[in-house]
Amino acid sequence: MPQVTFIAFDGTEHTVDARDGDSLMLAAVNNGVPGIDADCGGGCACATCHVFVESDWASKTGVADPMEVSMLQLAEGVTDTSRLSCQITVDDSMDGLRVRMPESQH
Secondary structure, three states: OOEEEEEOOOOOEEEEEOOOOOEHHHHHHHOOOOOOOOOOOOOOOOOOOEEEEOHHHHHHHOOOOHHHHHHHOOOOOOOOOEEEHHHOEOOHHHOOEEEEOOOOOO
16 A cells, blocks of 8 residues: 655645555545545546645656646646646555645645
8 A cells, every 4th residue: 555645835744545546635535634625526626636746756647638737727836746636546656655735725
């Protein structure tokens, strides 16, 4: 079971166990990570699970598809490393993944 660390804007780290095949958002919600609201339940329809993927993990988490890119336009503080955590499927190769959350999600 991969461990993933969500880093809040203030630097607080929340390391959780994520199940292979679940979305990164679901791992956060199931473990009570504050700042990942997931208002749409993972349907790529709200951007309340916005994260910044650290650059050394980008190849493992993949690239945003056009629907995700469109939804990210609604998020604050979007960068080149922005992703919706509901669109990242966790697998065992992501053990140690670290993602940061924007200031707007505190």
